[in-house]
Amino acid sequence: HIEPLRGARDGLYRAVASTGEEYVFKKIGGLERRGRTEIQYRVMRYLYRHGVPTGHPLTNRDGGGYTTDGTSIYGLMPRIYREEPGLFKPDLCVWDNLGRSYGRLHSVLEAFDDPIKIPQMTLHDRLFTTGVPRLLESLKGEHLDLVLAILDELESPIGELSPLLGEQVILYDCHTGNTLFMFGQVSGFIDCDSVCLGPRICDLANLAVILILPDQSPERIRPWLEALPFYLQAYHRTNPLSQVERNALPLAFHAYVLGRLHQSLPRSGEPSPLLLTALHWLHENRDLLAQTIASGFNDE
Numbered sequence: 001h002i003e004p005l006r007g008a009r010d011g012l013y014r015a016v017a018s019t020g021e022e023y024v025f026k027k028i029g030g031l032e033r034r035g036r037t038e039i040q041y042r043v044m045r046y047l048y049r050h051g052v053p054t055g056h057p058l059t060n061r062d063g064g065g066y067t068t069d070g071t072s073i074y075g076l077m078p079r080i081y082r083e084e085p086g087l088f089k090p091d092l093c094v095w096d097n098l099g100r101s102y103g104r105l106h107s108v109l110e111a112f113d114d115p116i117k118i119p120q121m122t123l124h125d126r127l128f129t130t131g132v133p134r135l136l137e138s139l140k141g142e143h144l145d146l147v148l149a150i151l152d153e154l155e156s157p158i159g160e161l162s163p164l165l166g167e168q169v170i171l172y173d174c175h176t177g178n179t180l181f182m183f184g185q186v187s188g189f190i191d192c193d194s195v196c197l198g199p200r201i202c203d204l205a206n207l208a209v210i211l212i213l214p215d216q217s218p219e220r221i222r223p224w225l226e227a228l229p230f231y232l233q234a235y236h237r238t239n240p241l242s243q244v245e246r247n248a249l250p251l252a253f254h255a256y257v258l259g260r261l262h263q264s265l266p267r268s269g270e271p272s273p274l275l276l277t278a279l280h281w282l283h284e285n286r287d288l289l290a291q292t293i294a295s296g297f298n299d300e
Contacts (some may be wrong), residue, residue: 002087015076022079024055027072032214034066034073040193041065041075042114043169050108053188055080058272079186086179087211088223094184094226096234101179101186106200109169118169121198123248124162127255128155131262138265143276150258150283154251161248165199169213172196175208199236201245204235205252207219213257225292232296246297250290254282 002025005012011027028037037057041064044056055077057065066073086094132151137235139147171178180187208231212224232249235241241249257279264272282289 012080024077024079024272026075026077028066028193030072031068034068036193037066037073037075038064039116039118039195042116042194043109043112043118043195044114044189046114047105047189048109052078052108053186054192055188055190063186079189080180081182081256082172082180082187083182085176086184087176087227088220090223091184091199092227093232094181097185097208098179099234099236100238102174102203105189105241106168106170106203112122112169119196119198120167121172121202122162122167123165123199123202123252123255124158124282127158127258131259132148134260134265135262135271138269142203143271144279146276146283147258147261150254150279152253158251158255159246161244161251162199164244166247167197168187169195169199170198170200170203172198172202172206174203175210179207197254199245199248201241201249201252202256204232205249206256209253209256209278213260213278214283216278221281227289228292229296236297241297246294249293250286253289254279254286257282 001016002013003159004010005014005024013025015023015025017023041057045059045065046052047054048056048192057075059065060067066075068074085098087098128151136144171189171194172193173191178191208224208228212220212284257275261271261275261279264270264275
């Protein structure tokens with residue numbers, strides 16, 4: 001039995017087997033997505049085999065992770081139940097679980113040894129080689145001044161730290177749409193189609209900063225700043241961060257928003273006002289952010 005998945009976007013379906021198990025049947029996209037989908041299939045199957053809950057694509061009759069009708073590709077995966085994560089409630093246990101879950105995820109991914117070629121992402125090159133030139137061309141006035149000021153502060157430390165950070169398989173596209181929660185705990189990971197080789201602190205920073213991109217009001221920022229050290233402590237206890245990684249964490253917060261600004265250009269030809277507002281907040285509060293991040297490691 002197959003029916004549209006309630007509350008989901010087009011192309012997602014609820015599939016129920018005759019034995020009662022529930023799956024999600026998904027239209028992944030056009031044939032150009034085959035390479036990315038194959039990488040995702042290999043990584044998610046690896047995670048599943050090592051005890052990390054994932055909505056891993058099931059293997060088809062030919063031994064692959066998707067099927068095609070000649071125009072589009074489709075995948076079938078176990079359904080993982082979700083609820084609102086409650087990350088901005090007083091209970092900090094959910095942040096502790098989030099940090100531990102990502103620590104465990106990265107620990108497993110560190111040993112990923114599949115020979116499939118995975119795209120590489122270095123913090124410095126992604127920002128200063130790929131994104132910045134086009135971004136600067138699209139900016140003017142105070143927005144251009146802001147980005148130039150941030151880049152001036154970031155280029156030297158990122159250039160120095162980037163080669164020292166090391167790389168492993170990371171998810172990169174981390175948010176609460178693909179990091180699912182149930183009963184205040186991470187219930188699984190889905191849609192890992194942006195996996196790449198890069199610094200693991202990018203996942204930590206991206207997941208944290210994306211939570212305040214839509215809103216930097218005191219009502220949202222206050223609990224976020226309170227929870228951030230708990231999140232980092234939980235990760236560090238599970239999968240310790242080096243001193244170099246800890247030093248680079250604040251830089252990764254800024255780098256993610258700058259990268260997202262570059263990615264927003266193809267849609268409208270202009271950077272997202274929402275992201276520019278968030279970038280303003282990060283820059284104006286960079287000392288507070290750095291102090292808050294450092295406080296997550298003060299008990300050592």
